Amino acid sequence: MTTSKSKVNPDEKYGYFLGCVMPAKMPWAEKATFLVADKLGINWDYMKETLCCVRPGVWKAIDPDTWLTLTGQNLALAEKQGVTLVDSCNGCWITHYEALNELLEEPEKMKMVNKHLAKANMKLKGDVQVKHFLQVLYEDVGISNIKKAVKKPLKLRMMRHIGCHARKLGNDVLPKYFDEILEAVGVKLVDTPYDSMCCGLLFYFADPKTAIYRNVFKKFKLAQDLGVDAIAIICSGCYDQFDRGIKILEDEGDPTGQLPQGFDVPIVHLSEILALAFGYKPEEFGMDTFRTTSPSTLISKIKGGK
Amino acid sequence: MAQDKPMKSFTRLLDSAKKATEHKLEDELVKYPWRRPFNATAPDTAKPSLKRDFEQGLVYPITDDVSGARKAANLDPMPPTAHKFVEQAEKKREIMKDIGIGKKLAFDPEKRVYKY
Numbered sequence: 461m462t463t464s465k466s467k468v469n470p471d472e473k474y475g476y477f478l479g480c481v482m483p484a485k486m487p488w489a490e491k492a493t494f495l496v497a498d499k500l501g502i503n504w505d506y507m508k509e510t511l512c513c514v515r516p517g518v519w520k521a522i523d524p525d526t527w528l529t530l531t532g533q534n535l536a537l538a539e540k541q542g543v544t545l546v547d548s549c550n551g552c553w554i555t556h557y558e559a560l561n562e563l564l565e566e567p568e569k570m571k572m573v574n575k576h577l578a579k580a581n582m583k584l585k586g587d588v589q590v591k592h593f594l595q596v597l598y599e600d601v602g603i604s605n606i607k608k609a610v611k612k613p614l615k616l617r618m619m620r621h622i623g624c625h626a627r628k629l630g631n632d633v634l635p636k637y638f639d640e641i642l643e644a645v646g647v648k649l650v651d652t653p654y655d656s657m658c659c660g661l662l663f664y665f666a667d668p669k670t671a672i673y674r675n676v677f678k679k680f681k682l683a684q685d686l687g688v689d690a691i692a693i694i695c696s697g698c699y700d701q702f703d704r705g706i707k708i709l710e711d712e713g714d715p716t717g718q719l720p721q722g723f724d725v726p727i728v729h730l731s732e733i734l735a736l737a738f739g740y741k742p743e744e745f746g747m748d749t750f751r752t753t754s755p756s757t758l759i760s761k762i763k764g765g766k
Numbered sequence: 767m768a769q770d771k772p773m774k775s776f777t778r779l780l781d782s783a784k785k786a787t788e789h790k791l792e793d794e795l796v797k798y799p800w801r802r803p804f805n806a807t808a809p810d811t812a813k814p815s816l817k818r819d820f821e822q823g824l825v826y827p828i829t830d831d832v833s834g835a836r837k838a839a840n841l842d843p844m845p846p847t848a849h850k851f852v853e854q855a856e857k858k859r860e861i862m863k864d865i866g867i868g869k870k871l872a873f874d875p876e877k878r879v880y881k882y
Contacts, residue, residue, distance in 0.1 A: 483836070483845035484826035491839040509851040511823040511858055518812050526867045533858060579864040580857035665811035668776040708775050715771070746839030750831075 468502050468600045474591075475507030475543030477534070479552040481696035485703065489696075489729035491745035493548065493593070496734045499609050500601050507543055510534060513552035517662040520555075525572060531559035532573040536584040548593035548731070549696035550625035551661075556590040557628070592626070594694065594730075598637035606644050611739035613646030614762065616689040618733075620649055621679070621702075623695035624658050641730065642692055645737035650688055654679045661701040673716045676705030681718040683725045689758050690728045702727050706752040726755035736762055783810035786817050787880040806882040808871045813880055820862070820873060823848035823855030 474497070482490050497504035511534060519527035535556065538545040547553035563570045564586050574583055597606065620642065626634040639649060660675030680702075683691050693699055709723055735745055742748060742759045784790075787806075795803060808816055815825045824847060828836075833843035848855040859875065862868055872881040 478845055478847055480825035483847055483849070484828060484832050487832075487836045487839035487841050490845075491841050506846045508846045509848060509854040510846075511848045511854060512819050512825055514819070515825075518816070522807060522812075523865075523867055523870065526862070526865050529861060529865055530858065533861060537854070576861050576864045580860045582857065664776075665809070668773045672773065704775065708773065712774050744840065746835065749838045750835035 468500075468596075470503060472503060472600075473543045474502060474504050474546045474596060475538055475541055476504065476593075477507045477510055477513070477538075477545050477547050477552055477556070479510075479547070479549045479696055480512050481700045482549065485750075486696060486699060486729065487750060488746045489548075489699075489731050492729065492731035492735040492740070492747075495740050495745060496731050496738065499735075499738045499740075500597075500605065502596065502601065505543075507538055507541060507545060509537055513547075513549070513555045515551060516555040516558065517551070525569075527555070528559055528562065528569055529573045529576045531555050532563065532577060532584050533580070533582060535560055535563075535586075535588050535590075536577055536582045538590075539584060539586075539588040540582075544589040544591055546591050546593055546596055548694055548729075550592075550623040551695065551697040553590070553592045554625040554628060557592075560586070560588065560590050592634055594626070594634050594637040594641070597641055603640055603644050606641060606734070610645050610737045612737055612762070614733065614737050615646055615648070616758070616761070617648045617650055617687075618642065618690050618692045618728075619652055619679075619683050619686065619688045620655060620692045621659065621695075621698055622655075623693070623698045626695065627656070638692075638694060638730065642733065645734060647692070647733065650686055652682055652686070654682055659695075659698040659701040661697050664701065664704070671701075672705050672708055673714075673718070676702060677709070677714060677716060677718045680705065680709075680723045680725065684719070684721075684723060688725060689761065690726045690733075690755070692730060692733060693727055694730045699727060699729070703752050710752075724753055724757075726751075726753045726758050728755060728758070779814065780810055783813040786813055786878075787882065788877075789880075789882045804882060806872060806880065808873070808880060816871065817873070817878065817880075820859065820868070820875060821855075821878065822852075823858045 514530040545556055622635045622638050658675055660671030664671035748756055818825055828849045836843050844850045
């Protein structure tokens with residue numbers, strides 16, 4: 461059901477690409493994304509049979525042709541299913557976006573990919589679109605329609621973490637969309653010097669201490685010092701790294717002394733924030749289950765309407 | 767100094783890479799100290815997740831705990847990914863075999879171990 465006239469093309473079918481982290485670690489965000497899409501009248505469903513995106517930071521470094529081919533398998537699936545492939549994870553988006561562009565620009569590589577895909581009776585023509593979820597929300601739905609869907613403006617203070625790959629098209633595209641969407645539902649964004657600092661996901665595999673103690677704990681300490689209600693994220697890869705940081709803090713403590721009292725600021729996905737602002741109850745998407753930092757204080761604050 | 771201690775989570779990651787590798791480089795270096803160390807194509811830090819990628823087409827499994835959490839979120843316990851559509855993961859393995867990447871990474875799909 462929609463509450464506002466949508467600018468979305470009714471003929472465009474969106475296929476939500478889950479990736480690896482979302483279905484296994486963020487079911488609350490997955491469900492919230494579907495609630496949000498429904499409320500905004502988007503022709504939305506899962507893209508089915510999906511595999512790992514595949515991770516550019518790993519596969520591209522090991523063998524670029526394998527990265528192109530395995531990414532081509534997911535693109536071929538989207539093409540066959542007749543959907544616009546939509547990613548909310550920046551890592552998934554960058555791999556689909558870059559691989560598709562490379563294959564369209566270099567016919568020899570497209571030929572190479574199809575030679576391998578043929579072994580699995582698959583084919584990629586390149587007749588497929590890739591979009592970031594932020595593009596669907598901002599460019600297709602529009603800020604005014606998002607505002608119209610708001611039932612309960614969220615008077616919350618949040619730090620935001622957009623993630624590195626979302627800067628691929630410049631700060632005036634996805635990072636700006638992220639900020640404006642959050643502000644459209646009433647969130648007060650708190651600017652910090654660490655807003656554009658990498659989550660440290662890939663860095664962790666080379667230098668785990670710097671990745672956790674600097675990239676993650678510094679951000680956590682600042683969030684705690686500022687007393688924000690939450691850290692808003694969009695990328696599942698970044699969430700995975702923050703989640704790792706929280707588990708390390710719980711299991712091993714913090715030898716750097718930055719977080720002597722632990723960490724209790726919830727890390728929430730954009731879709732959860734929108735779902736709450738659109739009037740959905742936290743229980744409808746399992747918001748307070750299966751997460752390392754409980755959002756219970758945030759939920760009480762919303763329910764109390766403070 | 768506490769910061770000098772190895773990070774347990776990272777040690778566990780490297781241990782799981784060792785478990786998934788037949789060739790024991792550390793033993794060999796003790797036995798043949800003059801031999802030049804061999805560096806495999808797949809870094810140890812990536813081996814465990816690459817192994818899962820070979821096996822199920824995705825990095826994280828859907829365990830009973832995950833299924834329970836999915837139900838609590840009013841979702842199907844099994845996502846419509848290659849976790850459910852296992853034939854798509856099989857296709858991925860066929861494609862990988864055709865590329866020859868398993869050989870390059872020295873991954874034996876039958877034994878599910880890295881030779882190096």
